[in-house]
Amino acid sequence: MSQPLRGVIVGTGSYAPAKVLSNADLMKLVDTSDEWIVQRTGVRERRMVGEGETPSTMGIAAAKNALENAGMTADQIDLIICGTISPDMIFPATACLIQHGLGLSEIPAFDISAACSGFIYALTVADGMIASGRYRNVLVVASDALTRFTDYSDRGSCILFGDGAGAVVLQPTDDPQRGLKYSHIGARGSGWDFIHVPAGGSRIVASAQTVAAKQHYIQMRGREVYKFAVQQMVDLMAEGMAQCGLKVEDIDLVVPHQVNQRIIESATSKLEFPLEKVFVNIDRYGNTSGASIPLALDQAHRAGRTPPGATLLLVAFGAGLTWGASVLKM
Ligand code: COA
Numbered sequence: 382m383s384q385p386l387r388g389v390i391v392g393t394g395s396y397a398p399a400k401v402l403s404n405a406d407l408m409k410l411v412d413t414s415d416e417w418i419v420q421r422t423g424v425r426e427r428r429m430v431g432e433g434e435t436p437s438t439m440g441i442a443a444a445k446n447a448l449e450n451a452g453m454t455a456d457q458i459d460l461i462i463c464g465t466i467s468p469d470m471i472f473p474a475t476a477c478l479i480q481h482g483l484g485l486s487e488i489p490a491f492d493i494s495a496a497c498s499g500f501i502y503a504l505t506v507a508d509g510m511i512a513s514g515r516y517r518n519v520l521v522v523a524s525d526a527l528t529r530f531t532d533y534s535d536r537g538s539c540i541l542f543g544d545g546a547g548a549v550v551l552q553p554t555d556d557p558q559r560g561l562k563y564s565h566i567g568a569r570g571s572g573w574d575f576i577h578v579p580a581g582g583s584r585i586v587a588s589a590q591t592v593a594a595k596q597h598y599i600q601m602r603g604r605e606v607y608k609f610a611v612q613q614m615v616d617l618m619a620e621g622m623a624q625c626g627l628k629v630e631d632i633d634l635v636v637p638h639q640v641n642q643r644i645i646e647s648a649t650s651k652l653e654f655p656l657e658k659v660f661v662n663i664d665r666y667g668n669t670s671g672a673s674i675p676l677a678l679d680q681a682h683r684a685g686r687t688p689p690g691a692t693l694l695l696v697a698f699g700a701g702l703t704w705g706a707s708v709l710k711m
Contacts, residue, residue: 384555384556384557385512385555386511386512386514386553386554386555387508387511387512387553387554387560387561387562388504388507388508388511388512388519388551388552388553388554388560388561389551389552389553389554389556389559389560389561389709389710389711390549390550390551390709390711391451391453391550391551391552392447392448392449392450392451392452392453392549392550393446393447393450393547393548393549393675393678393679393682393683394442394443394444394445394446394447394448394449394450394547394548394549394679395443395446395545395546395547395548395672395675395676395679395680396439396440396442396443396446396545396546396547397428397439397543397544397545397546397666397669397676398428398429398430398431398434398439398544398545399428399431400428400429400430400431401426401427401428401429402426402427402428402429402528402543403425403426404418404419404424404425404426404540407533407536407539407540410533410534410539411533411534411535411536411539412536413536413540418540419664421540421641421643422540422541422641422642422643422663422667423641423642423643423645423661423663423664424540424541424543424642424663424664424667424668425664425665426664426665426667427528427542427543427544427665427666427667427668427669428543428544428545428666428667428669429528429543429544430526430528430529430544434526434544435469435526436463436465436467436468436469436475436524436525436526436546437469437475437478437479437482437524438482439524439526439544439545439546439672440463440465440475440478440479440482440522440523440524440546440548441478441479441482441483442546443522443524443546443547443548443672443675443679444461444479444483444520444522444548445483446548446679447520447548447549447550447679448520448550450550450679450682451550453518453550455483455484455485456484456485457518458483458485458488458518458519458520458550459488459516459517459518459519460488460489460490460507460510460516460518460519460520461476461479461480461483461485461488461489461490461491461519461520461522462476462490462491462492462493462503462506462507462519462520462521462522463475463476463479463490463491463492463493463503463522463523463524464492464493464494464495464499464500464502464503464521464522464523464524464671465492465493465494465499465523465524465525465671466494466495466496466499466525466527466670466671466700467525467526467527467529467530467670468492471581471582474490474491474492475492475524476490476491476492476522477490479520479522493506495566495568495671495699495701495703495705496576496670496671496699496700496701496703497638497640497668497670497671497673497697497698497699497700497703498566498638498671498697498698498699498701498703498704498705499523499525499670499671499699500521500523500547500671500672500673500674500675500695500697501564501566501674501695501696501697501705501706501707502566502703502705503521503522503523503671504521504549504551504561504564504695504707505561505564505566505705505707507519507521507551508551508560508561508564511551511552511553514553517552517553518550518551518552519550519551519552520548520549520550520551521548521549521550521551521675522546522547522548522675523546523547523548523670523671523672523674523675524545524546524547524671524672525544525545525546525669525670525671525672526544527542527543527544527599527668527669527670528542528543528544529544530578530597530598530599531598531599532595532598532599534595535598537601537603538599538600538601538603540667541641541667541668542599542667542668542669542670543666543667543668543669544669544672545666545669545672545673545676546672546675546676547672547673547674547675547676547677547678547679548675548679549675549678558690558710559710559711560709560710561707561708561709562625562708562709562710563621563624563625563706563707563708563709564705564706564707564708565617565620565621565624565705565706565707566703566704566705567703567704567705568701568702568703568704569701569702570701570702572609572701572702573700573701573702574600574602575601575602575605575606575609575700575702576599576600576601576602576606576699576700577599577600577700578596578597578598578599578600579591579596579597579600580594580596580597581596581597607641607644609698609702610640610641610644610648610698611644611647611648613698613704614637614644614645614648614649614696614698615648615651615652617696617698617704617705617706618635618648618649618652618694618696618706619652620706621694621696621706621707621708622694622708624708625708627692627708629652629653629654629658631692632654632658632692632693632694632708633658633686633687633691633692633693634658634659634660634681634686634687634691634692634693634694635649635654635658635659635660635693635694635695635696636660636674636677636678636681636693636694636695636696637649637659637660637661637674637677637695637696637697638668638673638674638696638697638698638699639661639662639663639666639667639668639669639673639674639676639677640663640668640673640698640699641663641668642661642663642664645659645661645663660677660678660680660681660686661677662676662677662680670699671699673697674695674697678693678695687711688711689711690710690711691710691711692708692709692710693707693708693709693710693711694706694707694708695707695708695709
């Protein structure tokens with residue numbers, strides 16, 4: 382009997398805007414210091430979308446990069462899924478704009494709104510679509526421009542966020558040694574107000590008053606998110622490894638959501654992961670929400686840290702509250 386199909390990553394890509402927003406730049410906007418930001422978050426600088434740049438334009442660039450890495454052309458793609466919480470517009474889906482930007486038509490294209498867990502949600506759905514046998518070459522993109530929703534007078538949140546995009550091409554394999562071995566996604570809607578943007582949807586429609594009250598910006602309960610994040614990250618990684626019968630020494634690289642250096646270090650050290658097994662780029666990009674894992678994954682891939690046969694552990698959590706973890710073999 383043939384093995385069940387599952388998705389394997391055959392190409393990765395990413396894009397980050399050229400414009401850099403450093404800690405020194407933030408010190409001109411709010412009462413903060415480079416030392417405080419680095420010590421509490423690990424972020425030194427982040428990227429920011431410039432004129433004409435949006436999640437769709439960044440997503441298109443990342444997708445082209447991933448297709449090139451896979452040695453494929455866009456017309457081979459038969460499904461596009463995009464994780465984003467900062468879509469170009471409330472509708473249509475950013476995935477449709479990406480489809481159009483890639484010169485494609487007719488193939489299904491839809492968004493997933495799972496905040497910083499968006500890439501793992503999208504990867505999990507893509508893997509299911511591949512397992513169904515209905516799709517063969519799936520483009521998974523995650524792209525966010527949270528600086529567009531950041532209040533640069535709120536020092537508790539403006540230090541964290543940056544913009545970027547990442548993408549992978551997923552194809553079917555029946556080789557039990559390769560591909561996505563485990564994916565777990567979850568959510569706890571009771572925590573919806575931990576991180577949210579109150580206005581601009583249909584509950585509180587955008588108006589001059591909502592803008593004056595800064596309700597179009599991210600509102601975050603930082604301390605509570607921090608506590609949730611550390612425990613959740615430990616539990617997700619431990620459960621993923623247990624379900625796959627893997628130990629720390631079997632994992633070649635952890636690619637965590639670049640949420641906060643302290644959260645990443647605290648969670649990975651609890652499980653006794655050596656630092657060299659954890660990919661971190663938060664110092665240069667900040668928290669790019671859904672894009673953070675595929676952006677990091679692409680950099681790790683191009684740096685030769687994910688060779689064929691490497692076992693990777695991806696882990697994320699974010700607004701929703703949502704979370705997800707995947708174990709995959711390259
Ligand atoms: N610069 C200087 N001081 C700051 C500051 C900044 N940028 N931001 C907050 N402070 C101050 C606070 O006003 C507070 O001062 P007080 O004690 O005089 O009231 C003090 O620092 C401690 O604030 P607190 O909010 O408890 O800091 P913290 O150690 O929790 O760090 C975060 C704040 C936001 C860095 C941290 O809570 C965090 O990373 N949370 C997770 C957020 C996150 O990752 N969100 C995305 C999830 S996907």
